[in-house]
Amino acid sequence: MDTLPIASPINAGVIDKLRAGDRVLISGVLYTARDAAHRRLIEALDSGKELPFDLVGQTLYYLGPSPARPGQVIGSAGPTTSARMDGYTPPLIAAGLRAMVGKGSRSPEVKEAIKQHRAVYFVTIGGAGALLARSIKKAEVIAYPDLAAEAIMRLEVEDFPSIVANDIHGGDLFQQGRASFQKDSL
Amino acid sequence: MRKIEAREITEAVSRLCQQANFELGQDVLQALKKARQREESPLARDILDNIIKNAGIAREEKLPLCQDCGTAVVFLKVGQDVHITGGDLYDAVADGVCHGYAQGYLRKSMVSQPLSARTNTGDNTPPVIHTEIVPGDALKIAVMPKGGGAENMSRLVMLKPGAGSKDVTDLVVKTVAEAGGNPCPPLIIGLGIGGTAERTMLLAKEALLRPVGQPNPDPEIAELEEAILKRVNSLGLGPLGLGGAITALAVHAEVMPTHIASLPVAVNLQCHSARHQEVVL
Numbered sequence: 001m002d003t004l005p006i007a008s009p010i011n012a013g014v015i016d017k018l019r020a021g022d023r024v025l026i027s028g029v030l031y032t033a034r035d036a037a038h039r040r041l042i043e044a045l046d047s048g049k050e051l052p053f054d055l056v057g058q059t060l061y062y063l064g065p066s067p068a069r070p071g072q073v074i075g076s077a078g079p080t081t082s083a084r085m086d087g088y089t090p091p092l093i094a095a096g097l098r099a100m101v102g103k104g105s106r107s108p109e110v111k112e113a114i115k116q117h118r119a120v121y122f123v124t125i126g127g128a129g130a131l132l133a134r135s136i137k138k139a140e141v142i143a144y145p146d147l148a149a150e151a152i153m154r155l156e157v158e159d160f161p162s163i164v165a166n167d168i169h170g171g172d173l174f175q176q177g178r179a180s181f182q183k184d185s186l
Numbered sequence: 187m188r189k190i191e192a193r194e195i196t197e198a199v200s201r202l203c204q205q206a207n208f209e210l211g212q213d214v215l216q217a218l219k220k221a222r223q224r225e226e227s228p229l230a231r232d233i234l235d236n237i238i239k240n241a242g243i244a245r246e247e248k249l250p251l252c253q254d255c256g257t258a259v260v261f262l263k264v265g266q267d268v269h270i271t272g273g274d275l276y277d278a279v280a281d282g283v284c285h286g287y288a289q290g291y292l293r294k295s296m297v298s299q300p301l302s303a304r305t306n307t308g309d310n311t312p313p314v315i316h317t318e319i320v321p322g323d324a325l326k327i328a329v330m331p332k333g334g335g336a337e338n339m340s341r342l343v344m345l346k347p348g349a350g351s352k353d354v355t356d357l358v359v360k361t362v363a364e365a366g367g368n369p370c371p372p373l374i375i376g377l378g379i380g381g382t383a384e385r386t387m388l389l390a391k392e393a394l395l396r397p398v399g400q401p402n403p404d405p406e407i408a409e410l411e412e413a414i415l416k417r418v419n420s421l422g423l424g425p426l427g428l429g430g431a432i433t434a435l436a437v438h439a440e441v442m443p444t445h446i447a448s449l450p451v452a453v454n455l456q457c458h459s460a461r462h463q464e465v466v467l
């Protein structure tokens with residue numbers, strides 16, 4: 001199957017072309033954030049404080065890695081369940097977040113925000129953290145170090161494998177994929 | 187009376203925590219390879235290839251199979267003729283978890299108070315320990331690092347006693363369908379039927395310790411396992427929920443006697459990163 005190389009931050013022109021089911025290799029910068037970091041980002045947004053990094057145009061990766069062994073960039077580094085971030089996501093997208101990487105499907109509100117603000121949601125391979133770590137070339141904690149595995153990291157990645165799950169056209173790979181293989185409607 | 191030193195238990199648990207996180211069982215690997223052959227979706231086949239490749243990298247590089255190194259669930263079968271010396275049994279197990287997660291560079295995912303504080307305990311303790319006293323003078327320890335993604339999609343339902351295998355099947359299918367891609371399919375489905383509310387949940391988890399795809403010895407239950415697997419795989423969720431023929435690798439059901447008024451059913455989902463290792467001391 002064809003894969004499309006894309007750079008992150010992802011420019012708006014590329015977002016328009018992505019379709020649910022497209023396979024991509026992401027190179028560039030990703031910021032990690034899980035539940036606790038999301039809560040703090042939203043608190044900062046709500047109280048008008050400055051965010052620890054400029055969110056506009058950026059890509060968030062829902063990741064809390066295992067610790068790096070000495071000499072290694074990072075430990076195991078696969079995605080966590082995106083649905084837990086659903087409540088926080090529409091305001092972040094409205095504030096300029098352009099792309100997210102995680103696992104599992106999103107809420108109707110997130111899908112709507114993706115369409116409205118022209119963003120994209122990718123999934124990557126849940127449970128393949130050892131493999132995915134190979135695409136991560138640099139990792140640095142840039143905010144909330146007290147959150148340990150949940151701190152925000154700035155990652156530099158090369159050819160990080162992902163799949164477009166939700167696009168600006170309303171495409172949803174979870175619905176489409178399942179529909180193609182469903183043999184039982186319950 | 188056979189004596190077992192607490193220190194031996196700590197060492198064994200530490201080793202098992204690491205081994206379980208680095209080495210996917212051969213039974214799981216074989217089941218994944220078989221699934222790869224049967225899968226119809228090209229994207230899903232590619233995902234399965236990557237999952238299989240991930241297992242190789244983890245084993246070689248001693249890198250956790252998944253960054254979620256789980257709650258350390260520890261099953262102890264303590265022979266009644268065993269005497270633990272030199273320390274407390276549960277402390278010995280907790281020390282093993284603490285040591286294993288530090289030495290293996292495993293992620294520490296436990297928080298202390300679950301509601302407001304949610305402070306990381308820093309060493310992945312406390313473990314969840316299930317103890318059974320059995321005949322003999324051996325101590326069997328099984329360590330199962332259980333990730334949050336799949337555990338969160340578990341379910342307990344008290345069915346009406348007249349409900350039959352169709353209702354049980356429907357319940358499992360519904361649970362898996364609603365979980366979608368969250369628990370990282372392809373899954374192994376642990377199913378507990380009977381007992382009481384808390385006992386059947388444990389039964390469902392214990393069922394996950396069985397080698398993948400080994401049927402229940404009771405032909406009726408084995409048949410039920412097969413029927414549920416077929417229904418689950420007809421959902422079309424596929425690996426990671428992105429569509430495909432293989433949503434689950436196996437269904438492991440365990441049954442036990444129950445009350446005349448009850449039919450408790452527990453579903454404990456296990457992701458494809460089905461990690462557990464055991465040793466007999």
Ligand code: SF4
Pocket residue numbers: 078079080126127128252253254332333334335336368369370457458459
């Ligand atoms: S569900 Fe399993 S494979 Fe997926 S992220 Fe959690 S522990 Fe890892």
